[in-house]
Amino acid sequence: MADASLKKIAILGAPIDIGASQRGTLMGPAALRTAGLLTLLDGLGFEVNDYGDIAIGDVADLADPPPDTARHYREIQRWSRALSARSYELARSGAIPIYLGGDHTLSMGSVNGIARHWHESGRELFVLWLDAHADYNTPATTISGNMHGMSAAFLCGEPGLDGLLGGEPRAPIEPDQLELFGTRSIDKLEKDLLRERRISVADMRQIDEFGVGVLIRRVIDKVKARGGVLHVSFDVDFLDPSLAPGVGTTVPGGATYREAHLVMEMLHDSGLVRSVDIVELNPFLDERGRTARTAVELIGSLFGQQITDRPTPSNAIEPDG
Numbered sequence: 001m002a003d004a005s006l007k008k009i010a011i012l013g014a015p016i017d018i019g020a021s022q023r024g025t026l027m028g029p030a031a032l033r034t035a036g037l038l039t040l041l042d043g044l045g046f047e048v049n050d051y052g053d054i055a056i057g058d059v060a061d062l063a064d065p066p067p068d069t070a071r072h073y074r075e076i077q078r079w080s081r082a083l084s085a086r087s088y089e090l091a092r093s094g095a096i097p098i099y100l101g102g103d104h105t106l107s108m109g110s111v112n113g114i115a116r117h118w119h120e121s122g123r124e125l126f127v128l129w130l131d132a133h134a135d136y137n138t139p140a141t142t143i144s145g146n147m148h149g150m151s152a153a154f155l156c157g158e159p160g161l162d163g164l165l166g167g168e169p170r171a172p173i174e175p176d177q178l179e180l181f182g183t184r185s186i187d188k189l190e191k192d193l194l195r196e197r198r199i200s201v202a203d204m205r206q207i208d209e210f211g212v213g214v215l216i217r218r219v220i221d222k223v224k225a226r227g228g229v230l231h232v233s234f235d236v237d238f239l240d241p242s243l244a245p246g247v248g249t250t251v252p253g254g255a256t257y258r259e260a261h262l263v264m265e266m267l268h269d270s271g272l273v274r275s276v277d278i279v280e281l282n283p284f285l286d287e288r289g290r291t292a293r294t295a296v297e298l299i300g301s302l303f304g305q306q307i308t309d310r311p312t313p314s315n316a317i318e319p320d321g
């Protein structure tokens with residue numbers, strides 16, 4: 001019999017907006033719920049538990065010296081520590097956690113907690129970063145000081161934010177476990193660092209040339225070959241701004257509606273996805289909830305929503321122990 005826990009989804013909101021320059025992503029979790037995320041997942045046969053929004057009121061400040069080029073470090077530190085601890089628990093419960101952001105600093109905590117769990121389980125965790133940006137700055141390379149541009153670098157163990165998690169165990173992933181996808185805006189020093197670390201980047205030029213199908217298949221095959229599991233960190237600015245205007249950092253030339261759905265459907269068919277972040281949705285900038293609804297539809301595809309049933313059995317999430 002299939003492992004029933006894999007049909008469980010755990011929803012946790014993280015209303016963070018100080019990692020970005022534009023305020024408003026703190027309304028993201030409410031907008032995603034309003035757009036029908038829970039009803040949709042429920043309709044796809046999952047047992048959905050909504051744990052509400054995480055709060056940091058009780059998290060005490062640490063005293064490590066903050067880097068002077070990381071804005072709102074202290075508050076993001078509180079979010080990251082709380083999220084990492086909670087995320088580790090949720091991953092251990094066997095449910096599929098979905099984190100509702102909030103800006104992309106959310107992933108520093110969510111992915112760290114998940115990585116810790118998979119490290120203990122002896123499985124490699126791969127992180128698919130669907131994003132217009134690489135988010136691979138460090139306090140030494142950043143131009144803006146906005147910490148949402150540092151989350152992928154932090155997760156790969158880059159130096160500069162070493163005290164961020166305090167006593168919370170840090171579980172860095174290797175640079176070859178990070179897959180950037182949909183990239184079309186990278187800072188100069190960031191580009192140098194990505195090249196030095198040999199991080200895999202499927203940028204929009206490659207997507208135009210080869211198509212998303214070929215490129216996402218390459219990621220899936222790599223994860224499968226290494227017996228790993230996949231975390232999807234979905235920054236809404238991955239999508240073209242014409243489709244997703246409710247984002248503070250829009251960059252033209254993003255994924256189309258069809259490309260984005262195909263990515264999600266192929267990820268679903270792979271059966272590899274064990275956790276998800278949805279970040280950077282800014283309802284304050286949205287047009288009548290359009291971006292929130294599009295994001296929710298895409299999560300539907302990621303969890304098995306289809307127009308017609310595919311004749312293959314591979315679209316089930318196949319537990320393999």
Ligand SMILES: [Mn+2]
Pocket residue numbers: 104131133135148235280
């Ligand atoms: Mn991002």
